[in-house]
């Protein structure tokens with residue numbers, strides 16, 4: 451479980467996060483939603499240590515990450531998988547090399563062991579046999595799947611995903627969401643996803659926090675979101691006429 455306790459983050463005069471407290475449980479798709487500029491990515495970066503919170507704590511299974519130095523953080527970093535918005539694959543490396551990259555960095559495994567793990571991960575994301583392709587030869591959806599295979603290569607306890615559906619068509623987006631949700635449940639990963647995508651919110655939102663004005667404005671599940679009378683959340687989720695009409699039918 452990941453716990454965020456009273457986290458503040460300020461950039462100059464701009465107080466982006468104003469005391470966020472939340473718990474993210476294993477085996478759940480934990481979603482962070484909110485308007486543009488509400489601080490979703492900033493919160494994600496504070497959790498993984500890419501930003502230091504101005505105040506507050508982040509605990510990984512009870513261990514206070516914010517109090518640790520670089521060396522002390524290494525064992526937790528090894529348990530973290532990340533999937534970035536643009537998949538962030540290395541263009542000069544093949545699919546197989548991309549997936550083996552964290553294993554090369556963090557393990558003493560032999561090449562054969564690493565290859566076996568890469569093949570397992572590739573098969574798990576339905577890309578068996580695509581080892582020797584380069585990122586430029588892949589579609590956006592395939593790149594995401596390679597990104598997921600790389601993110602799970604180290605068998606992470608924690609998985610962080612920033613906008614998994616950006617640049618994907620609706621059908622591919624759903625397949626990617628389903629894949630993340632399946633892996634989360636299968637390996638009981640604590641998954642935290644930043645998303646704008648209302649299909650994701652409704653489809654896989656086991657636990658959702660809604661950021662507004664630098665605060666956690668609302669928290670609940672996808673079932674609860676449909677019935678909420680929280681004005682700001684309703685304005686955000688049901689912004690389009692289509693979504694409002696859909697809500698009335700729920």
Ligand SMILES: Nc1ncnc2c1ncn2[C@@H]1O[C@H](COP(=O)(O)OP(=O)(O)OP(=O)(O)O)[C@@H](O)[C@H]1O
Nearest residue numbers: 461464466484485486487488489490491492493646
């Ligand atoms: N490194 C930084 N330095 C200064 N300000 C920053 C930095 N990172 C983010 N901010 C500011 O923090 C605020 C929140 O940004 P953030 O990227 O977290 O929002 P977001 O909710 O993820 O937005 P979006 O949905 O548009 O990606 C913005 O006003 C942004 O300008």
